[in-house]
Amino acid sequence: MQRDAESALNFMLNPQKLPFLESIGWQLKNVYEMSEKEIVQLYQRNWHHQTTFNNLKQEEKDFVHYLAKKYNSWILPDFEMFHLDHHNNILKILNAFNPEVFKKASAYFGGGTLLALEYDEYRLSKDIDFLFPYGTENYRYLRNLICDEGIVALFQSTTNIELGDSTINQYGIRFLVVVNETIIKVEIVANGIFTLDSPVYPKWTKIPCLSISDRFTSKLMANADRWNDSSTQSRDLIDLAILRVNNEIPAHAIAKAEESYEVKKPLIKAITNFTEKEKYREKCFHELNIPEEKFPIIMDGINWLLVDFESMN
Incomplete structure (x- = not known):
């Protein structure tokens, strides 16, 4: 001994x-x-x-x-796993959640923050976003659980975190969490647009996460909605570029998105807008805290997206 x-x-x-x-x-x-x-x-x-x-x-x-x-x-x-303090704060919240609640509700972690954590923190992402199926038993379970017990029911522990105000409506559940004096917004959004695949589990969390295919589907739809909004810093396109560098695009990911509305033409427009405006592109890289060594990787991903989608026309 x-x-x-x-x-x-x-x-x-x-x-x-x-x-x-x-x-x-x-x-x-x-x-x-x-x-x-x-x-x-x-x-x-x-x-x-x-x-x-x-x-x-x-x-x-x-x-x-x-x-x-x-x-x-x-x-x-x-213990800190990521380079950026904000991302480590997000991980602390994810670790505080009760995974079993999210599994039962079929509520899956997604959005740009999932991608940033999964792919070497290529950009800063500030919020925590989940998708869960609208109008199902899962939806009712989550609504009833929070109405009965409050937001705290989503957590297995609230040590060293503080829960802020919450809003619950037909579109989902939104609340604030304070960790290390940092306010982080959490959104659990009801998704009635496409059927979610079975979740995946990255090595750094026990929380269910969107599949690769659903990451493409959700980001293609987000890009179609807001590619022309400069306040988003083209983050959906950048996220898609990083996804493309790391994965082939599943055909059914595009098909699921296009069951609701057109995503191919908006993507081509987003690529043209981003590649032809150098100052805007530099502004996006700066405001999203993208390291300089990631610039060429992102541009490679955008070029691959362009080749993929032009070949579909």
Whole structure:
């Protein structure tokens, strides 16, 4: 046991300075004589006391992260996975949700934020968007659950987050969540336009997410709705470009979109508008916090989209 403790604490440059561990283990004779497994179990039992003691510093966080990875601890998702602070705040909210509620409601995480998290944070995305089927048992289940228990019913834990105002109507459910003093908007939108595929589960979340095909369908329709609105910074086109770089376009994704309205011509118009206006394009890249190394990747994706859709005409 002593050697085990030493191997754990040698990971730290100065293992005697773990104030949060000392605080939660104050009844123990010497927390530094515990084994790695005993230490991670102590952290797990007292993880909710972070704000109580307010002394979990970066060096100790690194140590806990090391243990959490080694023992596959449930606290592992609490550690930052993404480069942008805003995206890590979004992940904390996703981890706080109750996955079983979203599965039962067939409410699937999507939109630009899913794509940004899935594809190396090619842009900043600020909100959390879900789609769920309108006018079904799933729809009634979610409406009734929230009417009976409130927004808190969507969460398995609200530790370190604050729930704000909510709105529920025939179009969906909208509410605010505050995490690390950052306000993040959550929308669970009722979708009656196309039938959702079975969800997929990225490695970084247990929340059900839109399939690749439905990501294309939803983004093609969003682009058709607002490609000419410069306030969107052409983000739907950019999202489609990144999707295209990473995936072939399923034919049924286009077919599902076009069951409701035309998406091919608006996409060609969006591409022309984006590629022919250099200053506007630069403004979009800047306002969406797109790293410069992603510019050529996005342009490649746009070119592939153009080839794909021109060949369909």
